[in-house]
Amino acid sequence: MLQVDGVRKTFDGFTAVDGVSLAIKRGEIAAVIGPNGAGKSTLFNLITGHLRPDTGRVLLKDRDITGAAPHRICLMGMGRSFQRTNIFSKLSVFENVQAAFITHRRRGLNFWKLSSELYRGETEALLGSLGLNDKAHAVSGALSHGNQKQLELGIALACDPEILLLDEPTAGMSAAETHETIRLLERIAKERGLTLLFTEHDMEVVFSIAQRISVLHQGRLIAEGTPAEVQAHAEVRRVYLGERH
Amino acid sequence: MKRIPWTVVVFAAGLVVPFLGSRFYTFVATDIVIVALFAMSLNLLLGYAGLVSFGHAAYFGIGAYTCALLMKSAGAPFLPSLLAGGLMSAAFALVFGFFCVRLTRIYFAMLTLAFAQIVWAICFKWNDVTGGEQGLPSVPYPETGWMGALPVIGDLRVADHFYLIVLVIVALCFAALRRIVDSPFGRVLTVIRDNAERAQFIGVNVRGYQLAAFVVAGFFAGISGSLFGIFNRGVFPDFAYWTKSAEPLIMAILGGMGAFWGPAVGAAAFIVLNQQITSYTQYWPFTMGAVLIVLLFVFPGGIAGTLMSLAERLRLRSIREPLVATEPGSRDAAG
Amino acid sequence: MPEFSFLFGQFVGGLTAAMFLFLIASGLSLIFGVLRVLNFAHGSFYMIGAYLAWQLVRWMQPASEGFWPAALGAALSIAVLGGIVERVLLRHLYDREELYQLLFTYALVLILGDLAKVVWGTQQLSVSRPPSLAGSSQLFGVTIPHYNLFIILLGPSIALGFWYVLQKTAVGRIVRAAALDRETLGALGANVGWIYTGMFMVGSFLAGLGGALVTPIKSIVPGMDVEIIVEAFIVVVIGGLGSFWGTFLGALIYGQVLSFGILIFPRFSIFAVSVLMAAILIVRPWGLLGRPLK
Numbered sequence: 001m002l003q004v005d006g007v008r009k010t011f012d013g014f015t016a017v018d019g020v021s022l023a024i025k026r027g028e029i030a031a032v033i034g035p036n037g038a039g040k041s042t043l044f045n046l047i048t049g050h051l052r053p054d055t056g057r058v059l060l061k062d063r064d065i066t067g068a069a070p071h072r073i074c075l076m077g078m079g080r081s082f083q084r085t086n087i088f089s090k091l092s093v094f095e096n097v098q099a100a101f102i103t104h105r106r107r108g109l110n111f112w113k114l115s116s117e118l119y120r121g122e123t124e125a126l127l128g129s130l131g132l133n134d135k136a137h138a139v140s141g142a143l144s145h146g147n148q149k150q151l152e153l154g155i156a157l158a159c160d161p162e163i164l165l166l167d168e169p170t171a172g173m174s175a176a177e178t179h180e181t182i183r184l185l186e187r188i189a190k191e192r193g194l195t196l197l198f199t200e201h202d203m204e205v206v207f208s209i210a211q212r213i214s215v216l217h218q219g220r221l222i223a224e225g226t227p228a229e230v231q232a233h234a235e236v237r238r239v240y241l242g243e244r245h
Numbered sequence: 246m247k248r249i250p251w252t253v254v255v256f257a258a259g260l261v262v263p264f265l266g267s268r269f270y271t272f273v274a275t276d277i278v279i280v281a282l283f284a285m286s287l288n289l290l291l292g293y294a295g296l297v298s299f300g301h302a303a304y305f306g307i308g309a310y311t312c313a314l315l316m317k318s319a320g321a322p323f324l325p326s327l328l329a330g331g332l333m334s335a336a337f338a339l340v341f342g343f344f345c346v347r348l349t350r351i352y353f354a355m356l357t358l359a360f361a362q363i364v365w366a367i368c369f370k371w372n373d374v375t376g377g378e379q380g381l382p383s384v385p386y387p388e389t390g391w392m393g394a395l396p397v398i399g400d401l402r403v404a405d406h407f408y409l410i411v412l413v414i415v416a417l418c419f420a421a422l423r424r425i426v427d428s429p430f431g432r433v434l435t436v437i438r439d440n441a442e443r444a445q446f447i448g449v450n451v452r453g454y455q456l457a458a459f460v461v462a463g464f465f466a467g468i469s470g471s472l473f474g475i476f477n478r479g480v481f482p483d484f485a486y487w488t489k490s491a492e493p494l495i496m497a498i499l500g501g502m503g504a505f506w507g508p509a510v511g512a513a514a515f516i517v518l519n520q521q522i523t524s525y526t527q528y529w530p531f532t533m534g535a536v537l538i539v540l541l542f543v544f545p546g547g548i549a550g551t552l553m554s555l556a557e558r559l560r561l562r563s564i565r566e567p568l569v570a571t572e573p574g575s576r577d578a579a580g
Numbered sequence: 581m582p583e584f585s586f587l588f589g590q591f592v593g594g595l596t597a598a599m600f601l602f603l604i605a606s607g608l609s610l611i612f613g614v615l616r617v618l619n620f621a622h623g624s625f626y627m628i629g630a631y632l633a634w635q636l637v638r639w640m641q642p643a644s645e646g647f648w649p650a651a652l653g654a655a656l657s658i659a660v661l662g663g664i665v666e667r668v669l670l671r672h673l674y675d676r677e678e679l680y681q682l683l684f685t686y687a688l689v690l691i692l693g694d695l696a697k698v699v700w701g702t703q704q705l706s707v708s709r710p711p712s713l714a715g716s717s718q719l720f721g722v723t724i725p726h727y728n729l730f731i732i733l734l735g736p737s738i739a740l741g742f743w744y745v746l747q748k749t750a751v752g753r754i755v756r757a758a759a760l761d762r763e764t765l766g767a768l769g770a771n772v773g774w775i776y777t778g779m780f781m782v783g784s785f786l787a788g789l790g791g792a793l794v795t796p797i798k799s800i801v802p803g804m805d806v807e808i809i810v811e812a813f814i815v816v817v818i819g820g821l822g823s824f825w826g827t828f829l830g831a832l833i834y835g836q837v838l839s840f841g842i843l844i845f846p847r848f849s850i851f852a853v854s855v856l857m858a859a860i861l862i863v864r865p866w867g868l869l870g871r872p873l874k
Contacts, residue, residue, distance in 0.1 A: 048446065070445035080446050088439040099436045100447040108433040108449065109457070111425050115432040159447055297679045344862055351618060351678045352821075352865070359817055359861055362810055363854040370851050488806055491686050498683060528698070534690030541680050541687070542672065 001026040001195045002078075002163055007046050007056030016042040018219035019056070022197075024163070024212070029189060029196045031206045034216035035239070040199040041083055043216065044167050047197075048080050049073040060163070075104065079161030083168045083199075085148045089141030093132055093151055096140050098123045100158035123158070130154045130184070146177040153181070157188065164189075166198035170205060178202065182209060207231070259412050263398070263405035275408045277516045279472045282415045284496035284508035285422055286465030291494070292502040293426055294458040295438030296346075299354045299490050300361030301466055303341070304334040306368060306485030308467025309474035310375055313384040316475070323387030327414070327471045334467025335460050337364070342459035346452045361490055369482040380481035384474050411472055418465055419509075425461065426505060434458055495533070498540060501547030510548050585721030590839045592719075596728045598835025599735030600794055604808060605815040605827050606742070607786030613759040613822030614779040617670070617681045621688035622787050623809030628692060629658045629791025630800045631700050634707050637795075647710035647796070655789035662784025666777050674776075693805055702802050707795035727796055734793075738786075739828050746824065755779065759822055814857050820870020829868055 004022040008015065017039040024030045032040050045051040047058055052067035059065065065073050074080075088096050101119040102108055127133045130150050135143060140151055149169065156164055169185065170178040182205055189196050200206045206213060206227075213230045215223040223233040230236055262274045283305055290296040312330035315321040321329075341360040348356055368375045375381065389406040393399050398409065425431055433454055437444045441451050474480040483489060492515070493508070500511025522532050544551050608622045632654035633647075640646030665688065673680045708714075713726040746752035758775055798804075811834070819830025834853060841852035860868065 050445075069450070071448050071450045074446055074448040082443075086440065086443045086446075088436055088443065090439045091435065095432070099432055102429045103433055103436070103444070103448045106448075107429045108454065110429045111461075112428055114427055115429045116427065118429060155443075155447060291679070297677070297682065299682065344865070348865055351616060351682075354678060354682060355618060355813075355817065355821075356861055356865065358813070359854075359857055362814070363851075363858050366851045366854040487810060488689075491683070494679065494683060495686075498679070528694045530690040531694035534687040534694070537683060537687035537690070538669070541684050542669070545676070545680065 001028070001061060002047070002197065003057075003059040003062075004043075004047060005057040005059070007043070007053040007058065009042055009046055009051060009053055015219050017046060017053075020216065020219070020221045021056075022214055022221075022224075024195060024197055026162075026195055027193055028212060029186075029210055030198075030212040030214065031210035032197065032199045032214045032216060033201075033203075033206055034199075037218075038216040039219040040216055041167055042219075044080065044165055044199070048078060048165060074159055074161075075106070077160075077162035078165065079156035079159045079163070080165040081149075081152045081156050081167060081169060083171060085145065085152055087140050087148055087152050087155065089139075091140060092137050093127065093140050093143070094123060094136040096151055097126055097154045097158045100155045104159040126154055126158055129188070131180075146173050146181075149173060149177075150181065150184075153184075161194065163195040163197065166196065168199055168201065170200065170202060178205065185209070256412075256416055259416075260409070263401050263408055268402070268404065271402075271405050271408050273516060273520060275404070275411055275476050277513045278408075278411050278415045279469055279476055280492075280496070280516060281509040281512035282418055282472070283466055283469040284493040284500070284512045285419065286462045286469060287493040288497050288502055288508040289422065289426070289434075289458055289462045289465075291497050292504075292507070293431060293434045293438065294455055295434075296455060296458070297350070297354045297494075298345075298357040298459075298462075299487070299494070300341075300357035300359070301462070301493055302485050302487070302489035303357075303361035303364040304338055304463040304466035305470035305473070305489065306364055306480075306482075307337050308334040308470035309480045309484050310368060310381070311467070312471030313381050313474040313480040314374070316387075317381060317384050323410075323475075327468060330471030331464045331467040334470065335464035338460045338463025339456070342456045342463070346455040346459065358487055358490065361485060361487060365482055365485040365487070368485050375480075375482070378482065380479055381474075382479040384477075384479055386475060407476070411476070414468070414472065418468060422465065423505065430454070430457070495537060497547075498545075499536075499547055501549030501551070501553070503546060504549035504553060507547055507549035514548060583721075588720045589722040590843065591836070592722060592724055592728070592732075594835035594837075594839030595732050595832075596797075596835075597838060598831040599731050600790055600797075601811060601815050601834055602735050602828055602831035603738065603786055603790035603793070605812040605819075605831055606738070606824065607783035607790075608809075608812050609816045609819075609822060609824065609827045610786070611780055611783040612816070614755060615674075615776055617685065618678075618813075619783070620682070620685040620809055621665070621692065622685075622783070622812065623805040623807070624689050624692035624696075625658050625662060625784050625787035626791040626794075626808050627696060627800070627802075627805035628661070629654045629788030630795050630804070631696055631705070631791075632657055632788070633792035633795050634700075634705050634800060637707050644711050647707065651789065651792035654792040655785050658788025658791070659781045659785035662787075663777055663781040666780040670780070671773065671776065689805060689809075693802065696805075697802055700800075704799040704801050706799040709796040731793065731797075735828075735831075739824075742824060814853060817867060818857055818860050820867025823867065823869040823871070826867055826869030 002022070002024045004020060006019045006021050007017055008019050009017045020043060032043065034040055042051065046053045049065065049068050049070040049072070057064055057066045060073065060076055060078060063076070065076065088099065091099070098119055101122055102115065107118065124133065124136070127136055130153065132147065132150060132154065135147065140148065143151065149172070153166070153169065170181050173181060185196065186209055188194060210227060213225065213227055214221055215230060215233070215236050217239050222239065223230055223236045225233070259274065259278070262270055287298065287301045290298050308330035311333040312326045315326035315329055316323065341357070345353055345356045345360070370377060386403060386407055387410065389403055389410070392406045398406070433449055437449060437451055437454055444451055470484060473484070496511035496515045497508040498511070499514055500509065501507030518536070519529060523529050526532070540547065546554060604622065604626055608619060611617060611619050611622070633650050636650035636653050637646055640650060670681070670684065673684055709725070709727045713730055716723050716725040717729070746756060754775060758772070815830040815834050816827055818833060819826030819828070833856070837853050837856055845852060
């Protein structure tokens with residue numbers, strides 16, 4: 001599904017991501033973990049086209065997408081969410097999700113049809129599954145943090161992705177919200193046959209749903225494998241898990 | 246509560262103007278209608294796409310010259326010339342816009358200004374075609390003889406006939422603009438304005454959409470310029486000068502760029518204010534500058550924005566519903 | 581092939597024009613570089629500077645070298661005017677969209693333009709050259725007024741002075757930091773508000789000085805404000821926004837293109853400058869010596 005071959009990115013002499021390779025199979029739920037500043041967000045930005053790698057390649061469904069424009073990568077079936085909530089904060093919740101339906105189905109260059117009713121059914125169904133239906137007409141910027149995170153997930157899902165990259169999907173959520181979001185993610189991934197790649201600071205979350213875990217440290221991949229293998233990995237325990245547990 | 250169909254009311258009021266029998270009213274009304282289209286075309290960029298163009302006069306000027314040259318020098322009929330004016334502006338907007346949308350914010354504004362200066366320099370210096378500094382005087386009126394045979398309006402003056410033609414054309418342009426901002430395309434523009442970075446990740450080619458908006462805005466500016474050249478009975482390099490680009494911006498902010506009809510309201514206010522003030526002082530720019538400063542500091546939402554927030558406050562007082570967006574599709578309904 | 585002396589004469593003419601443009605454009609560029617505001621009123625400050633210089637020269641009529649204090653006084657008054665505008669009004673618009681700042685400075689153009697008409701009327705005014713520089717010299721068969729030579733020397737001196745202050749002094753470091761990144765500047769503990777005011781005053785001073793010094797060469801007319809601002813704007817765009825030497829280079833190029841453009845396309849010299857600007861914008865939108873921007 002997604003293959004990353006030795007990507008490397010340097011900012012002003014500082015190497016943020018140093019020759020990282022990943023291979024994620026269709027339908028897999030994979031996590032990238034690592035301490036702050038390990039290069040997780042940069043790696044995501046390299047995959048989704050936000051940044052261009054200095055060297056290395058990114059393949060999506062066996063097609064080379066290295067350095068392609070983000071909107072092209074999105075249209076090829078990759079959705080993403082951001083670590084810091086990134087929504088259309090002046091639009092209503094409904095409009096946020098509806099916009100994603102419109103753009104992803106390439107109806108955006110229609111100058112004539114009325115947009116207000118477009119994909120109403122789909123939008124309402126998706127909001128329903130996120131539990132946001134009662135807030136559909138609220139201005140999204142005024143929602144609670146947890147709701148905004150859910151909405152961001154909704155925007156990503158409206159793009160009908162085959163693979164979804166989630167950067168800290170539960171950051172700043174309460175324990176209850178985190179739990180709810182994780183259940184939701186699992187359910188949607190199963191229903192849609194989604195491939196998930198996410199970063200997460202909450203180890204409980206990671207070990208409860210990830211099937212594969214990659215560990216980044218100072219821009220390098222230091223371990224990779226099933227949760228059990230990673231947990232047993234000596235270097236991981238030393239540089240990372242040791243800090244927390 | 247049934248809403249008053251303000252658009253219909255205003256259009257009907259516009260139709261009545263020639264029957265008031267005053268040359269002056271027809272003159273002012275023609276001016277307002279044409280300039281309102283100029284301001285509304287700009288607001289597609291300003292209010293919807295969030296792009297500050299400081300060179301919109303270029304497309305106004307290109308349209309004006311194209312239409313005037315076709316009608317005056319080539320003797321072409323009115324409607325094809327008008328359309329050609331719009332299309333020529335759109336073509337230039339496509340070329341200039343291609344470079345402009347690569348930049349953001351203030352740099353975008355500066356590049357649009359730079360291109361507009363080039364257009365101005367060409368108009369100012371290319372004597373053989375544009376008449377240079379002297380411009381193109383005595384642009385002919387369209388053929389309105391056929392209107393004389395019509396009932397009710399047959400007895401009106403030529404200027405009144407021209408006004409009615411302008412009113413209908415501009416009303417059609419407004420309808421088209423309304424349709425565009427309510428279309429999926431319009432929705433994508435607001436999405437880009439709100440958060441261009443996120444828009445990319447839902448599959449939006451941001452520059453592509455911005456360029457499309459730039460071209461559409463250029464087209465309508467070109468139509469407006471074409472009409473203005475005829476109305477003004479002449480086309481001059483000033484049409485494309487940088488200070489002319491400031492006018493639709495001022496109108497948009499005066500009327501309120503957050504509302505669909507805001508810039509048209511602003512254009513009407515601008516023209517009427519101009520007429521009133523120039524009748525007893527020559528210092529119109531001073532007054533405009535002072536008005537502008539008050540607007541910027543005290544009423545940044547303009548006339549429409551102030552009225553809307555006032556209405557919103559009254560509404561909130563009556564139903565006490567915190568922070569609720571209006572129904573999609575009616576978010577910009579000021580009229 | 582025209583004679584050498586003729587070409588040299590054109591060159592000197594272009595150089596004089598370039599140095600005036602540099603004075604004005606460097607202020608515009610400085611303000612943009614630090615405050616990120618495109619100040620349309622910069623041209624108005626230039627024009628008011630010219631009128632003030634004329635006024636002060638008249639008041640000091642008996643003094644034979646009255647021009648110098650008059651020019652300095654005019655420039656300082658414009659600096660104060662700039663400082664007031666920045667402190668009282670402009671600063672409240674920094675966190676608004678660019679449109680508000682652009683329209684604000686444009687409103688100043690409208691207001692100052694009319695005020696100048698109220699105070700000084702609409703006739704052409706002129707100032708004679710100061711006696712100390714009233715003479716002229718022959719160089720390669722070209723007669724060059726001493727006043728023009730003074731301007732040609734003043735431009736580079738100001739450029740070097742600025743370069744020294746910006747590169748070698750503590751104040752310069754803060755200004756450069758401000759141009760690069762506003763947030764770190766606050767973190768450094770610098771008083772950002774006063775740096776902005778200071779820079780706006782320095783920029784305005786340069787506009788006023790340019791206006792005052794141009795009076796012995798060009799007559800003062802209404803409308804010189806909107807004309808010069810576009811020229812300064814083109815210079816800054818050619819050289820690169822916020823780039824100090826870029827502005828210098830841009831002014832030199834502008835002056836020569838204008839001066840020699842007249843020879844090649846008699847009617848199209850303004851056009852030649854515009855095309856040059858367009859070409860640069862297309863190839864290097866950030867200008868010749870500017871920094872690529874995202």
